Amino acid sequence: MKLNIAVLPGDGIGPEIMPQAIHVLDAIAKKFGHEFVYHEAICGAHAIDVCGDPFPDDTFKTCMDADAVLFAAVGDPRFDNDPTLKVRPETGLLAMRKKLGLFANVRPVATFDCLLHMSPLKESIIKGADFMVIRELTGGMYFGEKYQDNDRAYDTDVYSRPEIERILKVAFETAQRRNHHLTVVDKANVLASSRLWRQIAKEMEPQYPDVQTDYMFIDNCSMRVLTDPRFFDVIVTENTFGDILTDETSAITGSMGLQPSASLGDHTPLFEPVHGSWPQAAGKNLANPLAQILSAAMMLEHFGLKAEGALIREACNESLLQNIRTPEIQVEGGNHYGTTEVGQWITNYVASH
Ligand SMILES: NC(=O)c1ccc[n+]([C@@H]2O[C@H](COP(=O)([O-])OP(=O)(O)OC[C@H]3O[C@@H](n4cnc5c(N)ncnc54)[C@H](O)[C@@H]3O)[C@@H](O)[C@H]2O)c1
Known part of the structure; x- marks a missing residue:
């Protein structure tokens, strides 16, 4: 299957977790013989800095032309702490939902057996x-x-x-x-x-x-x-x-970093983690990439690619079982893995199973 995917990393931890999902998707494409074409576009605070608009027309067009949107998160303390501002990253988020007609946000809530004790x-x-x-x-x-x-x-x-x-x-x-x-x-x-x-x-x-x-x-x-x-x-x-x-x-x-979601509606469907841009962790290789990776799995399942989605879920489960975890869910005394190490581990798992 060929899928054109609009990729919107956004702000904060977005540019760190998004590449992990892309690596996993690349491994899936290679293994199952699909072609995933990525079209990156700006949004949020980053887009305000570049062009003064948190959801620019070019980004809207990229989303409309794509089969699916893979989105991370937007938000920046520069805007959070000034209630007088009229243009904010979140206005871009609302514009994106409205313009793409994304009226239904679907959020699965499930437990991971090996994390039950951490709740x-x-x-x-x-x-x-x-x-x-x-x-x-x-x-x-x-x-x-x-x-x-x-x-x-x-x-x-x-x-x-x-x-x-x-x-x-x-x-x-x-x-x-x-x-x-x-x-x-x-x-x-x-x-x-x-x-x-x-x-x-x-x-x-x-x-x-x-x-x-x-x-x-x-x-x-x-x-x-x-x-x-x-x-x-x-x-x-x-x-x-x-x-x-x-x-x-x-x-x-157990963690905000584990929950994916899908937003469905009139136009291109969008897949995104439940969490925000966690600006305090930006650039620190701390953020859990699983919600972003599992959002990619939801995207594939939306297009009927069940085995592909299942393999990503299996890889995520296995990473948790083997303690390849970011700090917020690591067991006491366990190794701390960063965003990139967890992403790499999951990518390798997908490539080799
Ligand atoms: N959909 C979106 O883009 C979206 C959603 C919510 C908040 N926001 C924005 O994000 C910014 C920060 O908001 P916030 O602090 O309320 O929410 P947040 O989800 O960014 O962070 C809240 C807490 O959740 C945890 N967390 C979040 N993502 C994680 C991850 N990947 N791995 C591990 N732990 C994670 C952290 O403990 C963090 O302190 C604000 O600017 C807000 O407006 C954006």
Whole structure:
């Protein structure tokens, strides 16, 4: 298969973790006889420095022309610490999601057996947890009307019926492919936007009789994912709740550096780690490249390349089992491997298996 891949390393640790995913993809291409063509483009703080725009038109065009986008992360403390700035790396992120129509962010949450003991949560609670959070990505408060002056500010949590229906469709269908259990997460006891979500979900329920659908308030859900994560199969929720919930669920997996995600929608699909640009670690060869590498695996699986995705997953699992790990998940007294060493090990594994 030939795939044109737009490659967006972004900021912070992005330029360090992205090459590791590319090396792994190259090894896959060689082994399975595929052709992966990479088209690198700028975004985030780096793009602001170059041309004043965090998601320039050239980058947008590169993404639109590609079969898939492999993205790392954007963000820079220069912008984080100045709330008055109008142009910020994250505005580029939102523009990218909006322009590519990426309305569904799909985030798998699963445990690695050999890391269970490293979670701050009890092994007996998280062992076997395996669920999917589907977060709406282009609506709600992040995109609704905003206002701010010195004394007053607001963000508007606005959703339309078509926006809700299309994400719920993705969620119901995902549940059908998994264990037929969908939890719709909202705050329908307080928020009008949530009440519309719940109303539409209830209208759609009869179309999916093989899916057991339940409803949960976000406050309850943020407790249940930590106290009873095996309850869940597929969670669907709006943009802001999903943003917070998915960072929380990284405690189940063990590290932010292990969680990949896919963003799907109207145009080119995008694959990215859940984590941000971790600027404090930039240039230090500390960042875990697994989330980026596993995002590449999700990308291949999206195009039906199941064996290729499975081999990458096996290589990642094996690196963890053999303690080839970056410092944040290394066992006491174990060797510290850097971003490049872990990436190289996984690439070699793929090439030789
Ligand atoms: N999708 C994105 O591009 C995205 C997402 C979240 C945050 N951000 C941006 O990233 C910057 C930093 O934000 P933050 O500190 O809140 O979140 P972050 O995800 O960058 O880092 C939070 C913590 O997670 C851990 N972590 C993250 N990536 C890791 C990796 N690969 N390996 C090991 N550990 C890892 C580190 O302990 C780090 O301190 C900000 O500018 C923020 O706006 C971007």
